[in-house]
Amino acid sequence: MLAGVWSGFQALIILGVLAILLAALHVQLQGSVRLAAQAAVLICGFGVALCWHLGQGRVAFGLLALMLAVGAVWWLTIRPSNNRDWADEVAHGVTGAEADGWVQLSNVRNFQWKTREDYVPAWETRRYNLAGLNRLDIFTSAWGNPGIAHLMVSFGFEDGQHVVFSTEIRREKTEKFSILGGFFKQFEVVLVAAEESDIIRLRTDIRGEQVSMFQLDVPPAVMADAFRNFLALGNDLAESPRFYNTLTNNCTTIPWRLAREIAPGNVPLDWRVVLSGHFPAYMQDIGLTGQGQSRDDMLAWARLRGPGPAAEDPLAYSAGLRTSP
Incomplete structure (x- = not known):
């Protein structure tokens, strides 16, 4: 039973990371660039899920960590500004x-x-x-x-x-x-x-x-x-x-x-x-x-x-x- 609970918790972590990345891309990007970035995340997410399903937990979470690292670097490039066309x-x-x-x-x-x-x-x-x-x-x-x-x-x-x-x-x-x-x-x-x-x-x-x-x-x-x-x-x-x-x-x-x-x-x-x-x-x-x-x-x-x-x-x-x- 504990193994099942742990497995479910790992699945929630994967889904949560993917949901956060997809939401951030949806807000920050537009048009074809947004679609391409979200498609890349989904493809990588499919790879994570496949590795996890095949029992390659370390590989799955290594790929997930890489996705998070890339996302974090991109996130840090988004800076606030006082110079926009404000309402x-x-x-x-x-x-x-x-x-x-x-x-x-x-x-x-x-x-x-x-x-x-x-x-x-x-x-x-x-x-x-x-x-x-x-x-x-x-x-x-x-x-x-x-x-x-x-x-x-x-x-x-x-x-x-x-x-x-x-x-x-x-x-x-x-x-x-x-x-x-x-x-x-x-x-x-x-x-x-x-x-x-x-x-x-x-x-x-x-x-x-x-x-x-x-x-x-x-x-x-x-x-x-x-x-x-x-x-x-x-x-x-x-x-x-x-x-x-x-x-x-x-x-x-x-x-x-x-x-x-x-x-x-x-x-x-x-x-x-x-x-x-x-x-x-x-x-x-x-x-x-x-x-x-x-x-x-x-x-x-x-x-x-x-x-x-x-x-x-x-x-x-x-x-x-x-x-x-």
Whole structure:
């Protein structure tokens, strides 16, 4: 029986390696080149299976190791870039600098959205006084599977300004999002800074997603440290581009890692960091939001109900979000 289990485990290893190689080729290559590369993998895979079936286990796994080595060398040649023909809404990542307690951000997105395809693009410069930080909110946006949500972090200031940081898939104009592609270096990652009247309204009123807003209970000093971490991330990505990863480098895991830099002992790893639709429950459990409320009351209170406030004035829009029933 043990021999049968071991044999089945070996077969799963072979099939798993072949599946990963075929998926990577499917994402990274196109047309006849993709077909030729996948055919070569299948032929080699047939050779591995034949050797294994004939009892030549060492030969089979030697050939499998060779396939993996060739695949790994090819994989390492695929490098991220900041210079592609990007989709308009991710054309620029935020950068900035701090001086004398003020932060100046470049490339803050302030699009006026009419439909998904009809919009007025605008990338602007903003200045924020970190001493005026008085609010930190997490927005979650779900559009299909309730277990998965996009997470955005909004900083509010005494003068009424709000800026949202959103870790986004940086797709090219000809690309569409693919979960599979997110595992295999199809997309870079970009940190977008935007007005709430752009990035929140896009999801509530234009895309029709279910958006919720959760105010975090943290002191201003922690807010300022979090803001600086996002600023550092934006500057770092501008210098050293990285790939998005559906599981490990996405809209939830990146802010979570930034939060751990501030309070490593208070932000534990949890399955809800990956299944981001459950992230609000995680925040409540670690004492960041919804204290004194039941889980259901917290979720109901946080839910935004569209259409939202008028978007022409970003300050009025943000104020309206926080006064609407």
